[in-house]
Amino acid sequence: MQVLGLTKAEEDVYRHLLRNPGAESDDLHILLHCAPEETDSALRRFRELGLLKEDGRAVSARAPEVVVGRLAERRLEELYESIRTLSHLQPIIDSLAGELPADEGDRADGPTERLTDIAEIRTRLDELSFFARSEVQSAEPYDALTPENIAHARPLDMRCLRRGVVIRNLVRAAALTDPATLAYLRELNAAGARIRVLDALDELILIYDRHTALVPIDPADTAKGALCSRERGIVTTIINNFERLWEAAEDFEAADGKAPADHSGISPLQLRVLEAMCTVAKDETGARKLGISLRTYRRHVSDLFQMLGAENRAHAALLARERGWI
Template identity: 65%
Template sequence: MAEHTMLVLGLTSIEEDVYRHLLRNPGIDVEDIHVLLRHEAEPTRRSVQRLRELQIIQKVDGVTRACEPELVVARLAEQRLEELYDDIRSLTHLRPLLDSLGRELPEPDVGEERRTVERITGLEAIRARLDELAFFARDEVLAAEPYDALTPENIENSRPLDMRCLRRGVSCRSLIRRTALEDGPTLAYLLELTAAGARIGVLDDLDELMLVYDRRTALVPLDPANTAKGALCSQEEGIVTTVVNNFERLWAGAEDLTTLVERRGESMHDTGITDVQATVLRLMCTVGKDETGAREAGIALRTYRRHISDLMQLLGAENRAHAALLARERGWI
């Protein structure tokens, strides 16, 4: 079966055949091993040479032996991981390639200007563009979002985009309204982002929606009073610079979320759940049956289950197992 081969570790089928044969028959003469394995002589000779270079087989006192499988697999796995990390690092820095490919495009006709401002309408189209921009962001994402609370759907759609950027080391700064901190699930998600490396500024008044990616592309609503009408996506330098300057002006007057939360006497792992909810959360993760958990918590079964439902919403969890995982990640249990 494929999962039992060494192909995933970078060895060819001939190289694996040679190694396995030497494990079974230590000390045999490798000069004629192609005959025993029924392979052609030259490919087998090259395989033996590569196995020696990789220190998978060694010649000691004139005798060729296979190295211990545990050492071989560990060495090859480490080498493959390094190669994969190199590939990943290359794939996250595609801007030079995009610039190079862009230079291959023909020059626009006289009087024709390449479009730098795009009008986007429809929620799905906007989400698709945001996903695209987040995927290609490499340095910085700036966001000003004047919401009072995030719905579970908002959080579900935003989490993979935000976390993908943060895992790649993209600097993420967001501005939010202070009123958003009064909503439990919203505050929990914001704290989750700060724990992953995001910086969040809090303002008493925030009415402007803006998103900027790598200081190259800006998204602003077509109508600030009605964001449902759509958005303008622009790479025009003047427009992007104006949006960035506006963001920085607002950022300078914002209060850091972490500082604000700590001053309010809340830790990064405490979002204001009650003692009863903390007990229910612990029991949910340690007790198999709801009836047992409710009895140990000293509350009715219906109340116990309602607390679980509230906790799952607060954590933004899809199910109880997911809730337990998120709670452990945030230090709640």
């Protein structure tokens, strides 16, 4: 149990209490052949974590699933705090950069790089994503992501979101017609990414912490490589262009709800809401299952009632079955 943050002595005490519920706390050090300070320390920590049941001097351990769950949650919080601390490295960088001669310091924040090798570009993107500490803005004019693209992007995106980094992602409306791409966008949206959709999106933009920006060398041929810049004037111009596109775009959940209708006249998202509505008891559960907000879920439920002419959910389920929708 050391991986969960317990010392060996603490684990010995916990295992003993599992085997001997109601043991006398004063006798633990004798039974475990250790110093009384060790058992006293273990009991104090278990009390702080709420892992004991006590009746006078008699103590018992809480169930393993409770204890392991609480210890794992605490350990994860500690690890996430460490990650958040490590992700805020700019003060260290600024301090070290201050040691450079003036001309070297200017170059460190300066020139725009030309990256022409695809492996070099991917490495740079991985580095920027890993060290992002506040926000990632992206405009990606793809119609579909390959399974390889998704497999590579998922751990980077999820790591950022777990650290509290804001992700704002602009995508083409055409991307919502590809099942694998749409599923990944829903996954990102459910994890907290902010996604918007544009019917016409031709610009590839990546911005990290409003400090570093990447754009194609040739927008008409992204295979020619990318420009990576930290120059303030260039980055500010690229940010302003991104914000202009962002303001003109539609929220992902609204666009997802307008996906092309099938032969029944119901959109794919409405069909999924209908299926959830008929199989889960709570709206919160249905919304979480579909990866959409509770408000969006309930709006679709209301729309389905109107489409079906239903008075309640049971009536809606009956009418939907009659129409062959479910």
